[in-house]
Amino acid sequence: MPITSLNDKRILFVSGKGGVGKSLIAAGLAKELADSGKKVLLAEIGETSYYRDFWGLREEIGHHPQRHPTEKFDLALWSGETSLREYVLFYLKMERLYNLFFENKVMRALVNVAPGLSEIAILGKITSGIRKVGPPMNYDVIVVDSYATGHALALLEAPKGMMEAIKFGPMGHHSREMDNVIKDESLIGYVVVTLLEELPVTESIEFRDRLNTEFGVNPVIVANKVMHAPVSVNELNDVTHSSNAGLAEFANHVKAVNERQEEYGKLLAQSGAQIVEVPLIFSADADTLVKKTGEALRAL
């Protein structure tokens, strides 16, 4: 799959082990695509927002997309509850009936606990533009800052589970549609973010294999926070013998990191996946981080 093909997807699904920086990668992708002229939505899923604190936004990020104050893309936060509410309203249409539905203690309890209902609602929202269901979403691409690996799989597997439980009616039909969309690589691109360390790499390879086997898709792997020391191997070796003890110790550390990165980089490459590296960025400023990350992802 040529590296430039991520450009034509309608949905980019970004996942990875918790703590590897997938939210930043998703933001970088959104920025690159938006700056190149596309209509982009950066969507978070779940109950609370990461991006609000990350960018220090005054306004809350809500279910309905709003433009980022400085960037060219929109932001939204889709939770199970808001997505389900929108879906039900779309079908039931009558306000009174809707109130009955959600005020009713039974329904509230059920919605809180029902298997995969939250996941289906969210996946439904993500794919609604493509499936032409629900309120219109006129974006060229939606970048989804998804859940961490395990939970992301549960999200993608939800339609299948729902199709088992509900064979008829709109919910059964929609679940089937969703299942088809997530398996269609002409529409959706998968990005798995990792660090060049043992646990993330192992988990990423397993995740990639499962995506391949269960959904027939080929995710791109982004190796994040890769350290590029501005010295050659020989120069490093020299400094480890330096009379400056502090520098020598640092040199040893850099050597160790290089070796580890090489080892796990090779392991990743062996998996056959397409890999892109994003360097370690020495900044705590959100705008700088997103800008530099986006630049590194330009290859995609």
Add this chain to the structure above:
Amino acid sequence: MSAAIGVRAAQLGRRVLVLTVDPAKRLATALGLELNDDSDKPVEGLNLSAAVVDSKKIFDRFLRTHASESGVVDRIMKNRLYQQMSTTLSGSQEFTALERLLQATESGHYDLVVLDTPPTKHAMDFLTAPQRLSSLFSETITRWFSSPDEKPKGFIASIVGAGTRTVLKSLEILTGGQFIEELVDFFAAVRSIQRVLRERSLAAEALLKNESTKFIVVTSFDAAKLVEAKYLQGQLKKMGYRLKAVVINRAFPLWLPDGERASAEATSAETKLQVFFDQFRDYYRTRYSLYEDFAKGLDKSIVLTRIPEYRQDIHGLDDLKALAETLSEATV
């Protein structure tokens, strides 16, 4: 991290059980855990046992123990909703983890039980699980779904409130009739164990609020994560849970020597590396000040520990012990 905390406590002389929900392969091997066996496994050389929390097994065992007649057990096990729900039910993983915790504390074999909470995007899901489940299985609700003589078919006509009738009819529009039948059947069957389900959920909640139960939040050295940790701290306090320690993972590296700068006779390699080193140090200095702000905001009674960046990969029991040793006695 839970395993390391368990190891530390064991080293300090307590009888410990570590319950883990989704262990990484290497960790599982280090602790001697096998995929298909969820019994307590003693770890070599330490007063420590470990076990995997197998959600499905625990749910099935729970059913068999508490259902009043075996007919009910079969009926529930055959119900497709149960088959779906028992593993994917939002809250079921948490319920089974807590049920396992309850059993472990009730056994009397251990001084300390460490539970690694199930992986969720937010720890709040775990903390609210007992209430969500017990509200679903409350007497009122299960009564709404079953008629007095427990007949699953044609129940809609005999249901009490007009509200439920309308709601279920509208649900039928979305799901089709068969799902509703299964739902009703499920609740009818569950009716016989709902009291126990609810009792255990309440017992789990009581255990979490007990004086002897402490929470440890593990977070990482990242501005947004620290904000989240602060929020969690507030929520824990509000719900009556006791936060004991906050462990910050992936903290700045140990080797940050403030050492001498490269001298005038430095080689070009040394100079280049010095520049790189300065970048690193400035980067970590900024993050360190974020950490300091966070530390200031914590209650004095809460222990704050930093685990340095390099001790992340656990290859075996020795690595686990090394990580454990970085934890102070106050943390565990």
